[in-house]
Amino acid sequence: MAALGVALLRGGLVARLRGAGAWVPRLSGLVLLLAGGYVAWYGWYEVRLAHGRHDAFGDPVVVAAARIQHALVAGLTAIGPAVIAATLLTLLLLVRRGPLLTPPVEQGPLVNTSSEAEPDRG
Numbered sequence: 001m002a003a004l005g006v007a008l009l010r011g012g013l014v015a016r017l018r019g020a021g022a023w024v025p026r027l028s029g030l031v032l033l034l035a036g037g038y039v040a041w042y043g044w045y046e047v048r049l050a051h052g053r054h055d056a057f058g059d060p061v062v063v064a065a066a067r068i069q070h071a072l073v074a075g076l077t078a079i080g081p082a083v084i085a086a087t088l089l090t091l092l093l094l095v096r097r098g099p100l101l102t103p104p105v106e107q108g109p110l111v112n113t114s115s116e117a118e119p120d121r122g
Contacts (some may be wrong), residue, residue, distance in 0.1 A: 037063065 041061050056062075076084065098100035 038061070042065075045056055045062050048059075079095050
């Protein structure tokens with residue numbers, strides 16, 4: 001009974017991960033776009049500071065990013081390095097297992113790619 005439950009849970013997990021896989025390129029593109037926008041904004045912030053414009057000190061985007069950074073640091077500090085290391089190790093083991101995340105691929109015929117397989121043209 002337990003084996004059946006594990007098999008059903010695993011199949012459902014794989015199906016959900018496949019469905020989520022369609023969104024990964026879009027989500028990563030959005031993250032890249034946001035990060036690039038912030039880098040450009042921060043560059044403009046630095047230019048304003050270099051020109052002595054003191055109005056840049058209260059820049060709302062830079063202030064919000066600093067608050068987010070401080071909250072992340074406080075959260076990670078509260079969790080502690082042992083929990084973070086255990087979580088990363090667990091994720092690494094799940095990814096390295098393979099079949100949990102991706103179905104096994106049938107192995108096709110082996111193809112010889114060495115130079116010995118090429119006919120002699122001399």
